[in-house]
Amino acid sequence: MSNNEMPKAYEPGAVENKWYPKWEASGCFHGKVNPDKPAYSIVIPPPNVTGILHLGHVLNNTLQDILIRWKKMQGYEVCWYPGTDHAGIATESKVEKTLREAGKPGRDELGREKFIETVWNWKKECGGTIIRQLRKLGTACDWERERFTMDAGLSDAVRKVFVELYNKGYIYRGQRMINWCPVAQTALSDEEVIHKDVSGKFYHYKYPLSDGTGHLVIATTRPETMLGDSAVAVHPGDERYKSLIGKTIDLPLTGRKIPIIADQHADPEKGTGCVKITPAHDPNDFEVGKRHNLEFITVMNNDATMNAKAGAEFEGMDRFACRKKVIELLDELDLMVKIEEITHNVGFSERADVPIETMISAQWFVNMQELAKPAIAAVRDGKINFHPARWSKTYFHWMENIQDWCISRQIWWGHRIPAWYNDATDEIFVGLEVPEGDNWRQEEDVLDTWFSSWLWPFSVQGWPEKTEELKYFYPTSDLVTGPDIIFFWVARMIMAGYEFMDELPFKNVYFTSIIRDAQGRKLSKSLGNSPDPLDVIDTYGADALRFSIIYIAPVGMDIRYSNEKCELGRNFANKLWNACRFRQMHGSVTAGFRNLDSIDHAKLTADEKWIISWMDETIIMINKALDDFKFHLAAHEIYEMVWSSFCDWFIEASKVRLYGDEASKQQTLVVLDFILFKILRLLHPFMPFITEELAHQMGFLTEGESIMNEAYPKPLKDKEIPSIMNPEPNIIDLVEAKFQLIRAGRALRAQYEIPPGKKINYHLKTVDTETEQFMQGEVAGIKLMLNAAEVTISTAEFMHEDGPAPAQIVNAGTIYLPLAGLINIDDELKKLKKQQNQIFGWMKGSQAKLSNEKFLSKAPEKVINEAREHLNELEMKLKRVEESIATLK
């Protein structure tokens, strides 16, 4: 439609900024309950409200966007619920840091209420950056339905769930050994502890027996905890120490006497066979302590400094300083035996990246045993499918060994636990409302962030209200997330879905690859190897980033990313742009662009049939690939189709008709339009901006329309094919033989170093008359693509008047480059001999196979026939090579 000259290169910036607001304003991202259509829904893995967009988000959200746009174009009513997570610990420490840097009063000075207010203000001002950034990427999120895990409705859901699980007896409060982060000063779940191998020291030292008859040698990596020792254990069957059981030792540095006990936990093979027992600071020792009714001596404060129980000498010292001090003192007492260098496994706090302490503390837990059962079955029975499927193994392993979930956190930002204590009566009340009466004080702790995220698939849809949305869009269809949160989030959502909705939360889970830098390192801010996606979008364009990252993403492995790889997507966008630009230079859009109805199908040329048929294949492959969550495969298919089949071959071949008579030109324009509009729609989920822009530029769509409302291409129906593909069944082969011939002709030119611009003559000796006839009909195009002055075609033996000519043997026949005096006989012979040998080799293999009775009896019919046919072809080809050799001699 537009007569405006399109710029030579695609400029993404303006196009992206133009379309996103239009899409958003037009409401095409909004999913409504629509009984006339099947529903398709996705919930976004809610990024931290503190988060900023990184490449992991780009991959993850591009995939979701592809699914959403694809399904929408397929005719589903789609809804993509976006939102953010309040991320308790992360946000609290972020805001605290901000306050500290600004020199403002911090958390403790402000007090609970003021601090929470401050965080809300911060959230309002600075939070949700990532949500704005996602728009830059082009994501078709239903922004009208944006949610935050601490919204009123979602908070109601959290409270209801807590109360229900408490009433069922799944949630309980108890004194247990928990993981403690000394920096965040809160309990953590097992999943928030990262085990790392670190080098450390293994200290061996003596504990003197109280009766003065000698000593035991114990070994530990944590000498500072000896201040909390309440026993030494030996194995009951260990003959070496049998006589000592029941005796006591004088615990150095403390003045305490502690017993020598017999317990299975002591491994006679390990160290000296004697193990110090610190029940308040080690999970194993905790169990031993319970079995033997030992004293639980907590020697550390919440910030991992030593407390008064550790002894006046150590009080207030940091745990590591204390360790050093203890070693010095033991050394002075001449108790040290040896210090070994070892590598051992230490638990670190996920957030603060410091070693955690295991401590005894009163916390809230969820017993997950019952919840896990239907969730395990759902994946086992294939109601929920993981892609790639192997992740289900990880899932089963964790679920089948599931531990109680520590859900209380000693921070302020989050959902405060709906439990109240009555100090007068020692009662605990758990409920949705504040209990009546006096003396009730609410639990100070808040819930683990994941205690709200695990409800996300239904809480965003209004649960516990029975909303229309829930009825229509729940269960959601697909979930796209990283395998790193399979325990944190995926598994728990499945459990919550069954427990509270009595239904699975999603049908498919696609686990994305993890993005690394070019050297394979994890992307991280501290390494400075984490490119800002917005910069990448500025440089290359959002479509280019999206397409590149999908194109390079390996199947179930990590992605090696570097910005330069976005050139692939940028170049591809530019290629597409220029293909459209080319089309537009030949006039405005034709009437048949949707269905080819404006032209007589019987008159379609071979090339046109070829491209239409290729288009159909591509459509089938892409829909199949997306059905199977093989995004990269889909990207490769369409890239290949556009660049190679369409641009390199079809457009080039079409030029002869575009510059020919008017009828030919018009027909080819229709086909170009037909294919281009399909390409744009096919590509739209991957590259939303440029495809929308081009669909309008080309006049396929008018003002107010959007490509996202167009149907996703389907393969031509069987009944349509005869009218379009009619009549020759081998037409595709002939067209491909033509292209092979053109390649061979160009290769000859290159081999003889004839400049591409120089017009030359070719001769084609075809294998048969059918091919001859076909190629005769195509001669104009062949000439054009070979930049030839003349191409003669016949089945007759060819001999140039000046003698033999250089040639190439192809499926259609032999193509000659008859330039007088040009031929280098030796080179030609060498070339032909090489080819002859090659064919001999292949034939030998082929004949061996076909004379192998076992092959003939066991291989399937189809394979055998193909092998025979193949051998035939080889024989024919060999004959032609030999003929060529003969003419040269």
Add this chain to the structure above:
RNA sequence: GGGCGUAUAGCUCAGCUGGCUAGAGCGCUACGUUGACAUCGUAGAGGUCACAGGUUCAAGUCCUGUUACGCCCACCA
């Protein structure tokens, strides 16, 4: 200690349930600005599919073992 994954061209990776001469992108070499595109075109070089066995008419593909790297899980002092 257990589990999972990966090993294919200089680099990054495809190669589905085994079946013609193993492919793509980038990079490299040569030529080239023909009226879509130098973010381009044409032609080309480049691979004993980690190693060793085995199954099979047939193995990059399946099995076993080995090596290397990566990840996850596990309370071991």
